[in-house]
Amino acid sequence: MTAPSPVEPHLAARCHYLKMTMAPRPATGLLNLCTHIVRDGSECVGPFLDDAETACGLWEPKPGDNSRPLPR
Numbered sequence: 001m002t003a004p005s006p007v008e009p010h011l012a013a014r015c016h017y018l019k020m021t022m023a024p025r026p027a028t029g030l031l032n033l034c035t036h037i038v039r040d041g042s043e044c045v046g047p048f049l050d051d052a053e054t055a056c057g058l059w060e061p062k063p064g065d066n067s068r069p070l071p072r
């Protein structure tokens with residue numbers, strides 16, 4: 001019998017639909033864009049904090065993103 005896997009926290013930074021890109025003007029830094037078909041092109045709702053989950057109902061985990069332990 002295997003132990004159940006822990007539920008992955010819904011961190012915006014680990015969302016399958018997140019695309020980080022440079023803003024058109026360098027002074028504005030990085031943009032966090034959503035590629036989900038419902039929000040395509042809009043900024044991700046975030047937040048981008050290590051211990052705060054997103055309230056976004058469209059969140060999905062990045063496939064194969066298990067490179068480091070998840071914060072809790």
Ligand code: SF4
Nearest residue numbers: 015034044045056058
């Ligand atoms: S808005 Fe939602 S679906 Fe889009 S990247 Fe952010 S968390 Fe993911």
